[in-house]
Amino acid sequence: MSFIITDRCTACDACRVACPTQAVSKGSPIYKIDRDACNNCEGVMGGPRCMPICPESGAIIFQPEA
Ligand code: SF4
Ligand code: SF4
Numbered sequence: 001m002s003f004i005i006t007d008r009c010t011a012c013d014a015c016r017v018a019c020p021t022q023a024v025s026k027g028s029p030i031y032k033i034d035r036d037a038c039n040n041c042e043g044v045m046g047g048p049r050c051m052p053i054c055p056e057s058g059a060i061i062f063q064p065e066a
Contacts, residue, residue, distance in 0.1 A: 002040055003050060005031050008059040015050035015060060024050065033060075 005015075009030035016024040016031060023037035033050070041048040051060045 002035075002062055002064060003033050003038055003048065003060055004035075004063045005033055005060055006058060008056050009054075010056055010059070012055060014053050014055065018049040018053045020044055020049065030059075 005024075007030055011026070011029060011031060013026070013031075016026065019038075020041060021037050021039055023034045023039075025032050025034065041050075051062070054060045
């Protein structure tokens, strides 16, 4: 829905494994978040999982709906 992966992604796979809605898919060279599948981790304790688990600063960013 509102998180996107930027070209700072190093394809480490952490966010794909952590995502509760299987919204993240492998890509080359960067991973991708399916905006329709991502629900911003609604209902997940602690909030969005992908962004805090990502080791690369700026690789996952919040992008409000256009
Ligand atoms: S915010 Fe949550 S549901 Fe959306 S991509 Fe990240 S981990 Fe998956
Ligand atoms: S956790 Fe960050 S660096 Fe790793 S695959 Fe996801 S976006 Fe890329």
